[in-house]
Amino acid sequence: MTGILPRTSEVWHWLWVLVEAGLAHLWWIALAALVAVVVWVAAAVWWRRQAVRELAGRTRVELVPAATFDPELTEVGRVAGRLASVRSASGTLPRRAAAVRIRVAAGEEGRLHYWWEGPERSAGVLRQSGYRRVEVVAPRTRSERRWRIRFADAAPLKRGGSW
Structure with a gap:
């Protein structure tokens, strides 16, 4: 090492060591990524079901x-x-x-x-x-009819758009 920065050959050597270690343990990395995706999907499904359950009992x-x-x-x-x-x-x-x-x-x-x-x-x-x-x-019982609001000749706003 000369001064503050390492030599270029040392940098390439240590990068190659990291690549070899990653390739040797590739299945662990893939398994960890798969577990992370499965946990994320399960949490998203649970969160959506929670929202649907709460919306049904307002x-x-x-x-x-x-x-x-x-x-x-x-x-x-x-x-x-x-x-x-x-x-x-x-x-x-x-x-x-x-x-x-x-x-x-x-x-x-x-x-x-x-x-x-x-x-x-x-x-x-x-x-x-x-x-x-x-x-x-106390509110009267809800009617079974679902009201829909429709706007004639009006394009919907894009999400996050301005007026």
Whole structure:
């Protein structure tokens, strides 16, 4: 070795030693790679089944505001913070199973109805409305019809794209 850098012949020698050792133990390397792939696939399948199981048992809460419902900005911020905490209250779940869905529709007499859907584990957080003059009621049974939202003449956005 001269100075800081080794001679070129020494570098090639040690690289060749590493290649020979790798070839001598190639089956170990292949076995380790195979085990890693099998573990990864098993974990991915388990994670997907976990998400499907959680999505099948979601909690739905119906909120019916009074006719004089007019929330203040601080109240809206507080409720938004509570809805954001649903994910942490539900524990370790796949991202799509821990999401909160908010639905709004006009009910009888023109009153708005809100539905909050989320993981069953965080049902307690969902049942606390946080708004004054809002009644939390047990939701009616879900209809068997699945609603589909379709956009005519609109191409879907690419994932991660901008508006």
